[in-house]
Amino acid sequence: MKVYAPATIANFGPGFDVFGMAIEKPGDEVVVKECDNFRIEVIGHKVPADGSNVAVVAAKALFKLLGEEGGVYMKLKKGIRPKSGLGSSGASSLAGAVAAAKVLGVEDDELIIRAALEGERAASGSPHGDNVIPSYYGGFTIIESISPLRVHRIDVELKVAVVLPEVEVPTSEARKVLPEKVPLKDAVKNLAMASSLVLALREEDIETIGRLLDDRLALPYRKKLMPWFDKVREAALNAGAYGVTVSGSGPAMFAVGENLREVAKAMGEAFEEMGIRAEYWVTKTGRGAKWF
Numbered sequence: 001m002k003v004y005a006p007a008t009i010a011n012f013g014p015g016f017d018v019f020g021m022a023i024e025k026p027g028d029e030v031v032v033k034e035c036d037n038f039r040i041e042v043i044g045h046k047v048p049a050d051g052s053n054v055a056v057v058a059a060k061a062l063f064k065l066l067g068e069e070g071g072v073y074m075k076l077k078k079g080i081r082p083k084s085g086l087g088s089s090g091a092s093s094l095a096g097a098v099a100a101a102k103v104l105g106v107e108d109d110e111l112i113i114r115a116a117l118e119g120e121r122a123a124s125g126s127p128h129g130d131n132v133i134p135s136y137y138g139g140f141t142i143i144e145s146i147s148p149l150r151v152h153r154i155d156v157e158l159k160v161a162v163v164l165p166e167v168e169v170p171t172s173e174a175r176k177v178l179p180e181k182v183p184l185k186d187a188v189k190n191l192a193m194a195s196s197l198v199l200a201l202r203e204e205d206i207e208t209i210g211r212l213l214d215d216r217l218a219l220p221y222r223k224k225l226m227p228w229f230d231k232v233r234e235a236a237l238n239a240g241a242y243g244v245t246v247s248g249s250g251p252a253m254f255a256v257g258e259n260l261r262e263v264a265k266a267m268g269e270a271f272e273e274m275g276i277r278a279e280y281w282v283t284k285t286g287r288g289a290k291w292f
């Protein structure tokens, strides 16, 4: 059995820990077989090939939730670079949970997601759902609650330009710089932007979506981890983007607009001018996890 879990853009502007969108590429893939213990082999981007791999953590978590003995052998084709801001740990965690679910014959979404969140907790110290959940369901997802699991999905088809610099921002570090509290005016501003963004997504109003790609809850405190942010954002806007912001906790950034190839190239060139190599591409809203 093969399981594919797509990369994701979490937060998506003002939706910290709540909004997330699956993207068509890249993704993680797991081939799974029943086994008497838990083993993993990894090809592609470098991640641990032992029990600390979040795919194994998630698979073990599902077995434990169900009180099952035994385990699975997984071969992970790691297509999403770790510490990228593209939901790398989330995709592997989900792939491991779905792989274990297929072996155990489990179809309960809530159990699968609970297990996958244990992988996220292991990777970043936080069981945030805005990578795992859009990677599972696809499209654009809004998390009302994790337990009980209440997710709202918008079936939007949105093209995005993505840039991924050759630097790392571990999610765990990006969460450590967050404040315990935020000013009321910032909370109200995010509420205004997030609720407006949902309507703009439903109408596929790209200009309004772009204008709303901002955040007062996390980005102001994380920008010190991303000194390149303003230059890359300016390059994207000058190339015609309607809006641009960080993907997840970074360093990846994404933009919406019309001429996205030029926008992606401009963001990549902005990094190069700062001496940072970066890859860039155009993709669009992805479907969720697949198994075959």
Ligand SMILES: Nc1ncnc2c1ncn2[C@@H]1O[C@H](COP(=O)(O)OP(=O)(O)O)[C@@H](O)[C@H]1O
Residues within 6 Å of the ligand: 047, 048, 052, 053, 054, 055, 081, 082, 083, 084, 085, 086, 087, 088, 089, 090, 092, 093, 122, 123, 124, 169, 170, 171, 172, 248, 249
């Ligand atoms: N299968 C895996 N995929 C990604 N990261 C993994 C995996 N297994 C363990 N890790 C560890 O999790 C951390 C990456 O998590 P994180 O910073 O959240 O990446 P991202 O922001 O891309 O999701 C790294 O320390 C990495 O070594």
Ligand SMILES: N[C@@H](CCOP(=O)(O)O)C(=O)O
Residues within 6 Å of the ligand: 008, 010, 011, 016, 017, 018, 084, 085, 086, 087, 088, 089, 090, 128, 130, 131, 171, 174, 175, 218, 247, 248, 249, 250
């Ligand atoms: N809401 C989380 C999202 C982390 O996304 P990632 O792709 O960087 O793992 C956060 O902002 O901490």
